[in-house]
Amino acid sequence: MLVKSVYKRKYVNNTFPKDPPGSIFTPNSPPLDSLYESKMSASEAYEIVNSESYFDGDPQLNLATFVSTWMEPTAIELMKKNLDKNYIDKLIYPQTIEIEKRCVSILANLYNANIKDNPTGTSTIGSTEAALLAALNYKFMWKKWAAAHELKDPEIIIGTNVQVCWDKFAKYFEVKPIKIPVGPDHKININEVAKHLSDKTICVVGILGNTFTGEFDDIKGLNDAVDNYNRNHKWQIPIHIDAAIGGFIAPFYKKYKDIPWDFRLKWVKSINISAHKYGLVYPGLGWAIWRNKNDLDKELIFTIDYLGGSQDDFSLNFSRNASNVIAQYYNLTRLGAEGYEEIMNYLYEIQDYFLKKITNLRLYNTKIFNVVNSTPDIPIIVISLTKEGKALGLDLATIAIKMKEYGWSIPVYPLPIPLHNEIVMRMVLKVGFNFGMADKLYENIVKAIEETNSIPTTANSLSSGSHGIC
Numbered sequence: 001m002l003v004k005s006v007y008k009r010k011y012v013n014n015t016f017p018k019d020p021p022g023s024i025f026t027p028n029s030p031p032l033d034s035l036y037e038s039k040m041s042a043s044e045a046y047e048i049v050n051s052e053s054y055f056d057g058d059p060q061l062n063l064a065t066f067v068s069t070w071m072e073p074t075a076i077e078l079m080k081k082n083l084d085k086n087y088i089d090k091l092i093y094p095q096t097i098e099i100e101k102r103c104v105s106i107l108a109n110l111y112n113a114n115i116k117d118n119p120t121g122t123s124t125i126g127s128t129e130a131a132l133l134a135a136l137n138y139k140f141m142w143k144k145w146a147a148a149h150e151l152k153d154p155e156i157i158i159g160t161n162v163q164v165c166w167d168k169f170a171k172y173f174e175v176k177p178i179k180i181p182v183g184p185d186h187k188i189n190i191n192e193v194a195k196h197l198s199d200k201t202i203c204v205v206g207i208l209g210n211t212f213t214g215e216f217d218d219i220k221g222l223n224d225a226v227d228n229y230n231r232n233h234k235w236q237i238p239i240h241i242d243a244a245i246g247g248f249i250a251p252f253y254k255k256y257k258d259i260p261w262d263f264r265l266k267w268v269k270s271i272n273i274s275a276h277k278y279g280l281v282y283p284g285l286g287w288a289i290w291r292n293k294n295d296l297d298k299e300l301i302f303t304i305d306y307l308g309g310s311q312d313d314f315s316l317n318f319s320r321n322a323s324n325v326i327a328q329y330y331n332l333t334r335l336g337a338e339g340y341e342e343i344m345n346y347l348y349e350i351q352d353y354f355l356k357k358i359t360n361l362r363l364y365n366t367k368i369f370n371v372v373n374s375t376p377d378i379p380i381i382v383i384s385l386t387k388e389g390k391a392l393g394l395d396l397a398t399i400a401i402k403m404k405e406y407g408w409s410i411p412v413y414p415l416p417i418p419l420h421n422e423i424v425m426r427m428v429l430k431v432g433f434n435f436g437m438a439d440k441l442y443e444n445i446v447k448a449i450e451e452t453n454s455i456p457t458t459a460n461s462l463s464s465g466s467h468g469i470c
Contacts, residue, residue, distance in 0.1 A: 062409040063427040063441075066211070066245055066277045070432035075330050078323070079282070085322035087123075090311045096322045099329045106332055107289050110251050111262035111271055119263075120296065121289035123325050125317050127244035127274030128165040130288035132316060133300075134240050134270045135169045138203040140297040145235060146199075155200045159188030159217065160416035161210040163244065175202060181418045186213040186373065190221040197229040203238045203269075208246030208261055212415055213424070214376030216246055219261035219268070226267045238269040238295070244286070245378050247273035252340040253348065256377070269295045275328050278344070280335075280431055285324035347379035347429045354381055354427075354438045363392055363449065372415075372424050379429040384422055393453065396425045402448035408441065 028040065030048050059069035071079075082096075090097045100123050108119035124130040135156060142154055155176045158166045170177035178201075180192045193204060204226055206217040222239055230236045241261065243250070250256040262268060268291070275285040290296055301314045335343070358369055358381065368389035372382040385394055396412045403410050410427055414420045427441070 057404075057409050058407050060432050060437075061407045063429075063433075064409045064411040066274070066428050066430065067283050068276050068280050068431065071280065071282055071327065072334070075327050075334075078330050079327050080323075082323040082326045083321060087320050087322040087325065088313070088318055093322060096325060100325050103287070103325065103328055103332065104289065107247075107273065107287055108263075108291075111247075111289060112264045113291055114263065117263070117291050118293045119289065119291055120293040121287060122314055123275075123328075124272075124286040124288055124315065125320060126276065126284040127242075127272050127286035128163075128168070129316050130272035130274075130286040131165050131240075131242055131244075132169050132172075133288050133314065134272055134290075135166075135175070135203060135205075136173055137270070137295075137297050137300055138238055138240070139173060139175055140299055141295075142202040142235075144297075149199065149235075151199055153200060154202045155196075155198070156202050157193055157196055157204045159205070159207060159210075160418075161186065161188065161207055161212055161215075161217075162205060162242065163207075163211055166205060166242070176200075179417075182416055186210065186215045186415070186419070188217045188222070190218055190225050193222060194225040194229070197226065197237060199233065199235045201235075201237050203240050206239060206241050206261075208241055208243040208250060209378040210416075211245070212413075212426075213373045213382050214378040214380045215373065216250070216256075216259075216261065216377040219265065220259075223260075223265040223267050230267065237267070239265070239267045241268055241271045243271050244274035245277055247271065247287075248275075248278035248280070248340065249344055249378055252337065253344045254341075263291045275324070278430070279328060280331050280343070281324055281327045283324075285328060343431060344379070347431075347433070350429055350433065350435060350438050351376075351379045351381065353435065354429075354442065357438075357442050358383060358445070361446070363389070363394075363453070366392065368392065368394060368449075372422075381427040381429070382424050384424045394449065395452070396423055398452045399445065399448045400425060402452050403444060406444045406447070408444060 028036075028044065028048065030052065062069060085093050085096060087093070087096065103123070104119070104121040108117075108121065113119040122130075122133070124133065138156075139154055146152065146154070153176060155178050156166070156170060157178045157180060159180050159182055161182050167177065169175065178196050180188050180196065183189045188206065197204070204222060206219045206222045208216050208219070210217075219239075219241060226237050226239055243261075246256075246261075250259065250261060262271060270288065270290045273279065273287045273289070275281045275287055276283040279285070296314070301312050304311050304313050355371055355374065359371055361367075361369060366388045367386050369383045370386050372384055376382065385396060400410050400412045410425055412423060412425050415422045415424060
């Protein structure tokens with residue numbers, strides 16, 4: 001993130017500023033834009049920096065993010081023990097690399113790589129790096145084919161429901177994005193995808209859990225459309241699955257286990273996953289998995305020989321901490337399939353419980369919320385205001401601001417094109433959230449409506465079912 005300093009203090013006569021005075025109970029002020037002249041004790045520096053965190057929101061009440069905000073103490077202890085390991089020093093930390101290989105193998109098997117395949121993959125800083133690597137790989141593979149056929153101007157087909165990382169890829173690596181509008185079901189329109197497939201298409205991207213309303217794209221439909229094209233053309237278009245959210249959900253939730261979206265489909269060649277979402281690891285960690293090593297352009301794999309020996313590397317970043325990879329392996333070891341299934345089922349139970357409560361909420365006997373998706377594919381709650389709710393003067397942004405006063409962080413945003421005129425509010429359910437917190441969240445929404453409603457409320461103006469709420 002780029003930031004601009006808001007502080008204007010300058011060096012005085014080209015010297016460092018003196019420390020502002022502290023007291024027996026109060027540490028010095030934090031340095032703003034210049035170093036202090038002298039050092040201070042570790043305990044005082046700790047108190048200064050720790051006090052800055054008081055002004056942040058509570059991660060456990062941050063329902064805007066999909067990123068993990070809780071891990072087991074034993075996992076945190078493992079991360080602490082590995083904070084001094086630089087992942088890129090692979091020859092020095094061979095067991096960490098062995099653990100990474102095990103994670104790749106586990107994920108490739110989880111995503112149904114065939115016994116005849118030769119899957120490969122890598123850990124990344126996050127799912128964005130994993131997505132960029134996968135798409136960049138297809139651009140390079142396409143360029144070699146295109147050069148022999150005198151083609152230029154590569155294209156990538158994505159939906160308007162994709163995360164911003166795909167816009168980054170298109171801009172950073174000069175690939176034209178062909179954005180397919182979502183249909184009424186909030187999924188990429190397969191018929192429109194089929195119309196835009198061409199010899200310039202480096203790959204098609206399907207989303208397994210969009211951040212707007214939570215649906216899985218029809219990956220089987222995408223595969224059928226691509227298969228129909230590839231059977232009649234020399235250029236064989238691959239499919240990449242952005243499973244940043246759903247990659248650790250679909251294999252474990254009973255509703256999705258038998259739905260083909262992964263390497264069971266012929267043209268799905270690669271998958272990116274965000275381990276720091278429902279993989280349950282603190283940020284930042286992602287995974288890029290390829291069905292077959294032959295699907296990787298060898299030109300993108302660098303051989304590094306100045307770290308004590310020869311080693312291969314395929315990444316956009318270089319030095320990074322090894323602790324997240326260790327934490328991922330801990331989760332895979334600790335939870336197994338049973339543990340992940342238990343967690344995902346629990347979150348969907350909370351989702352069902354909360355949806356029923358919010359659906360029954362009334363203001364002056366008037367339904368005020370629509371549930372945008374009553375059965376989202378990922379454990380989120382997405383609601384919008386009814387026409388009647390708007391007529392009563394309610395506003396989602398105003399409610400969200402009031403909820404911030406109670407500690408909750410809840411985003412309000414428009415849906416993707418062509419549904420962009422609809423404004424929604426989203427609440428993400430993840431590990432650390434429970435039924436008690438769901439009740440408190442509901443109570444605070446009711447309170448926020450009462451405090452921001454322009455029409456004076458009475459004890460029975462807001463109701464859930466047959467029960468008045470004061």
